[in-house]
Amino acid sequence: MQTENKTSYDKLSRKVALIVITVSIAPLILVGGLIFDQFRSIYRAKVYAHLAEVVDKHKDNVNNFLREKQAELQFLTRAYSYDQLTDPLFLEKTLKFMQQQYGLIFVDLGVVDESGRQVAYAGPFNLLGADYSDANWYLNSRGKVTGISDVFMGLRQSPHFIIAVNSEQGGADPDGRQWTLRATIDFLAFSHLVENIRIGETGYAYILNRSGVFQTKPPANRESNLVLTPYETVRRFQAEDGVVVQLSHGSDGEEYVTVSSQLKDGDWKLVYQQDASDAFSAMIRSESFTLAIFLSGGIAIVVMAIYLSRKLVVRFQAIDEENELMNRQMVETGKLASIGELAAGIAHEINNPVAIMIEEAGWVQDLLEDEEGEITSYTEISRALEQVRTQGGRCKDITHKLLSFARQTDSRVADVQLPGLIEEIVEISMQQARYAQVELSLDLDKGMPPVRASVSELQQVFLNLINNAIQAMESKGGKLMISCHAENEHALVSIADTGPGIPAANLGRIFDPFFTTKPVGKGSGLGLSICYGLVHQMGGEIEVESDLGRGARFNIWLPLPHSENVHEYNKEEDHDERNHSVRG
Incomplete structure (x- = not known):
């Protein structure tokens, strides 16, 4: 019976603890989940907006850089004639002036005639007379005011790209000749513009052309065969901005955040890349700390629920035991009352015969006293009668005490x-x-x-x-x-x-x-x-x-x-x- 009671109290304790835990933790989980979801959404949107702003700003910087270089070359074609620019000394002097004015951004200058042959050159390489008639940069620049080539190795066997300005619309020639002023842009100097975009430990930027070829120096910590596969476009900004934020899976199994924007009228693309864990590291730390607090609170709720439920059930058990004790006490009291009534009845029944016996003994004693001289055993009979009276009185006292005790049940x-x-x-x-x-x-x-x-x-x-x-x-x-x-x-x-x-x-x-x-x-x-x-x-x-x-x-x-x-x-x-x- 005690084992069954203990089992029932254990079940009650578990049920109470389960109810308290459910009622307490369910709202905690619900509210915590909503807070986590809102916090994550807000924080991610903040990170995406920040990265988009950084990329957009650097896109403008790169575009402005390219436009400035184009404008500087256009100024030369408009300010100077074909004859002046084809003068080797003048061209060399002009290159040095531009390098002093703008730094070593311009590696060399050259004038190319309408047949694609370079008729004048100033720079560190021996490229006078070079034939560019079949060069992609030359062909792509024909019919345009200016043109910017992709990065290529070329005759000098080092990465570089060329800005070309055509004279047909950029300047007038007395003889009606068409020619092109070209300048080589320093690849490393241009790469530094993009390499400056560094956020966190893994964030870096680079420029790709339409074919996906690097137009800037690849980051040192980037795997050469890394392939990114976008699986979600998180945010696409206004069309005039052209900034796209995507989440991508890398071929190395990691998740990346990529932010891209178009450059050079869509020919190039500025890409910023960062590990997702690094981009959201502050959010992850905050979530971990918050989760630890929630877990601590949940553990505290569980511990307190178990403690309080056990304490409550122990109290219930004590109340049940007290009730059981009271019931048994009532039974015992009933038994005592019954015994008292029985003792009173027995005492009453005994008391009457004893009283009669004492009275009769006294009466016999009186008779003996009247016949004192005629009875030979008078002394013995008197002693026996006295003993009967004494013991009878004793019985009477006992019955009186039993009656007194039995009646005091109030x-x-x-x-x-x-x-x-x-x-x-x-x-x-x-x-x-x-x-x-x-x-x-x-x-x-x-x-x-x-x-x-x-x-x-x-x-x-x-x-x-x-x-x-x-x-x-x-x-x-x-x-x-x-x-x-x-x-x-x-x-x-x-x-x-x-x-x-x-x-x-x-x-x-x-x-x-x-x-x-x-x-x-x-x-x-x-x-x-x-x-x-x-x-x-x-x-x-x-x-x-x-x-x-x-x-x-x-x-x-x-x-x-x-x-x-x-x-x-x-x-x-x-x-x-x-x-x-x-x-x-």
Whole structure:
């Protein structure tokens, strides 16, 4: 039965804990999920906007750079004639002036006639007379004001690109000749414009042409065979900006954020690339910290739910045990009431025959006295009749005490004289003590004030403790000492025996319900528990002192009335004694 109860309480504890955890954590998860989602969306949008702004700004820088170089060459074709620019000294002087003015951006200058042959050249290479009629940059620039080539190796076998300005619309020639002014742009200087875009640890930028060939120096930390496969276009800005943000899977298994924008009228593309984990590193750290807080809160909720549910179920269990104890107490009280009624009935039935027997013995004694001289065995008969009268009187006293005890079942609180009550209970237990060879010793202060308590409940407490003490000494006999006196505004009742004592391991459980050391069938384990409950119900205390082999002592403290009430009670006692003396 206890195992089944424990299982049911365990199930209840788990259910309560589960309900509390569900009710507490479900909103936490819901709100936390919404916060996480909103935070991630807002932060990602912020990162994308920042990267798009950076790329857009650098796109403008690169385009402005190219336009400036085109404008500078256009100025030359408009300011100087074909004859001036084809003069080697003048062209060399012009190149040096431009390098001094704009830095070493311009590597060389050359004038190409309409047949594609370079007729004038200033620069570090020997390219005078070079034929560009089949060169892509030359062919692509025909029919345009200016043209910018892709990066290529060319005759000099080093990466570079060319800006070409045609004279047919850029300047007038007296002889009507068409020619082209070309300039080589320093590849490294141009690459530095893009390499300056560095964000985080893995972010870098580069320029690709329509064929996907690098137009700037490839980043040192980029794998040469890395292939990016876009799987989501996160944000496409306005058409005039031309900035596209994409998420891509790399051939190395990593996820990348790429931001791209068109350059040179769509011939080139500026690409910014960064590992997604690096781009969102601050967000990931914030999410990890927030998740740790949420997990800590969730763990705290689980721990508190389990703790509170167990505490609550333990309280329920204690209430159920108290109810069960009350039910058993009611059963025990009913049994005591039935026994009291039975004892009253038996005492009443016995008392009538005993009274008649005593009356008849007295009558026979009167007859004997009338015939005193005629009966030879008068003395023996008189002695026998006296013995009958004495024992009959004793039976009458016993039945009166049984009737008195049985009738005091009212649990109402009243003034109770403890010494007198203890004497009555001792008289009832006297015969049992004689059979157990137990000597009784009383030390009762009959002048102490009464206590406010229920007579029947006190009877139950004292009778239980006295019977337990006698039963503990049944095998070898012993001595039962009962004392009662006032101490520190309390009535102290001590019931001590010289029995075997109580083991130290059992002292802490002696008042627990259903705990007993008696053999099966000789004790319910409720006696001391009921005593404990009744004494505390009266506002008192009960404790036990015991040494194994030296007996046990039960001390009961019951509150006395206030000092004023005690003083009035003593005055009433003195008054009654004086009245009794006067009557006497």
